[in-house]
Amino acid sequence: MKILFDTAGLDLGLEEAIEGAILARDELGIEPTLVGNEDLIKPILEKLGTKMNILDAKDIISNDDEPAFAIRRKKDSTIVVAFNNLNDYDAFISCGSTGALLAGGMFISGRISNVKRAVLPTPIPTINGNTLLIDSGANMDVDVELLVQFAKLGSVLKNVSEGIENPRVGLLNVGVEENKGNAITKEAFSKLKEADINFIGNIEARDINKHVCDVLVCDGFVGNIILKNTEGLASFIMSMINSNVIEKLSDSSKKEVFKYMTPLVNTFDYREVGGVQLLGLKKLIVKAHGASDRNAIKNAAASVQLMHKNKLIEKIENSFRGEI
Structure with missing residues (x-):
């Protein structure tokens, strides 16, 4: 499976996105391509002792940009470059502007037939x-x-x-x-x-x-x-x-409490979920949290891999076929 990874939009910086893509490649068998500033990405890959395909994109759409306007004007942004190349890939994962992802999905990738909105x-x-x-x-x-x-x-x-x-x-x-x-x-x-x-x-x-x-x-x-x-x-x-409660317990008691609390905490942890699928579009597009780390990016790749394997787009198309 071939996935585009947006290196922009992460609070922790583009290196975390790169490390996440590497984990997805090594642990999940994903074929990753990085989308971002090639001049910044290459030195990091060299430092990590690995190689990866890159789609060069020097610009970034920020959360302060008006989404539809930015999609039209920022042609060299990571999100626009990714969408313009998405036909050659199975999915796109980004921590960038939700509005820009929705706008790009609607204007460039397109909606599934008969679906009114993403x-x-x-x-x-x-x-x-x-x-x-x-x-x-x-x-x-x-x-x-x-x-x-x-x-x-x-x-x-x-x-x-x-x-x-x-x-x-x-x-x-x-x-x-x-x-x-x-x-x-x-x-x-x-x-x-x-x-x-x-x-x-x-x-x-x-x-x-x-x-x-x-x-x-x-x-x-x-x-x-x-x-x-x-x-x-x-x-x-x-x-x-x-x-x-916890701070008043002994060290041994804290360990027991944390053992039972960890699964509960993980249910609310965006890093465990990875990202959410933008539904209704013709391609698999996942919006990950801006505060994602490398494991969150890998988990986002795992979720989109499951959607691809189980033919999400095809099943939505079948569900909406014939609607007016």
Whole structure:
């Protein structure tokens, strides 16, 4: 499998992206190509005693750039160069601007036929596995048709990534009753019942981490708030446990606590997840966290390798074939 690795956008610097690509090559059998400033990349590869293909790109799209404008104007940026060469590769992994990745995916790579918008799905940890939150920030304003499409896209991804044959789909709402919510969620409830998915009804935010559904549908505005609140709450709880409980234990007791706490902490760790797949596009594109380290980059490669092996794009195309 051939993957493009964006060397820009990492808080830890481009060397971490290079090291991640090397791990993906050596541990996963990936054929990596680095996208970035060749003058900066080559000395690092020489220092590490290895060689790798490079697509030279001197410019960078930052989070401060207006995405669509930057895609049109910054032709020598890593993201634009990667998209312009993506037909020769199986996937693209980037820690760069989410907006630019979505814009590049829409304008250059293109959407799968009948898919209206690209969407960001994010796994939210639960007591048993995770719930896929979709959308988590790509589409702030949606209509009913989009919410139904999100449900279908999430169902396909959950099946491909975890082997769940008939994922349970819930609609995020202020109550579980069918008549709850605003005009869009009320209409969406009816349309989701009619859709060819396993729709189980409305889900309240307090039940998300109970794993009451496999896919949770909402607009990107609400989804992004849920995502960031979850991250903040997890950080708060861990800091409270550490300061009020763990620090008061003996060294031997701390080791026992950490042994049981580590799996819990890892469920909230972006480095373990690796990245999220931008759904609805014609190519496999993974957005990794800006604070990713080399292991996170490798894990992002592992996730996209699984998507490629299980034919995610093909299955989405089949799911949306014939839609108007």
